[in-house]
Amino acid sequence: MKSFYLYIKELFEGICNLILGLKISMMNFLRPKVTEQYPENRKTAQHFDRFRARLVMPHNEKNEHKCIACGICEMNCPNGTIQVLSSMVEDPETGRKKKVLDKYIYDLGTCTFCNMCVTSCPHKAIAWSQDFEQAVFDRDRLYCQLNAEGSHVESKTIPTPKTEGKQNTSTVNGQES
Ligand code: SF4
Ligand code: SF4
Numbered sequence: 001m002k003s004f005y006l007y008i009k010e011l012f013e014g015i016c017n018l019i020l021g022l023k024i025s026m027m028n029f030l031r032p033k034v035t036e037q038y039p040e041n042r043k044t045a046q047h048f049d050r051f052r053a054r055l056v057m058p059h060n061e062k063n064e065h066k067c068i069a070c071g072i073c074e075m076n077c078p079n080g081t082i083q084v085l086s087s088m089v090e091d092p093e094t095g096r097k098k099k100v101l102d103k104y105i106y107d108l109g110t111c112t113f114c115n116m117c118v119t120s121c122p123h124k125a126i127a128w129s130q131d132f133e134q135a136v137f138d139r140d141r142l143y144c145q146l147n148a149e150g151s152h153v154e155s156k157t158i159p160t161p162k163t164e165g166k167q168n169t170s171t172v173n174g175q176e177s
Contacts, residue, residue: 045132052113052128055082055106057146064154065147066125069101073117073126081111101147108134109142 036045047053059065069086083105088097118126126146136142 047130047132051130051132052115053130053132054108054128054134054144055111055117055126055146056129057104057126059148059151060154063148063151065101065151066123066154067101067104067147068123068125068153069099070122073121076116076120078114078116079110079112081107082117101153104146106144106146107142108144109139 038045057065057067067084069084071084071086074082074084083103084101085103085105086099087102089100090097115128118128134142
């Protein structure tokens, strides 16, 4: 008789557990879907603003960027991921020599996305893109030149030369620094 009660008790517990499991399954079945179908969602995929896919140098419609080739980002990069190649050219208006950016080289393969370069840039010349599909078969393709061919620095970004008895001032994004 005792074994019969035990059998009934276990049967009841089994049915309860089965109902509980079905309840959880049904709740998940009816819950709004959060799984995204990739690659079908390529065009509609959204990322958080802080998502860092790769470093880019934004250019305006006149093919101008904001990089003055100061090299601060290169110095702050812990991995040697950035190379700022520059040269000195004479300004035809002032006759003074100034540094201009030749090539801004970025190696995506060694970047740890620490953001040190972006936060240390005094001119906000570099930023993060959100194009997350960066897989390549050839490692060499991870080396990129961020400044576009034929591009040059925005004229308002060029530092004003020091004048006697007056503090050096430059206008960046409409603000004096
Ligand atoms: S990206 Fe910014 S920090 Fe780097 S060289 Fe250009 S201006 Fe300087
Ligand atoms: S995110 Fe970090 S590792 Fe990558 S280039 Fe910038 S400073 Fe270097």
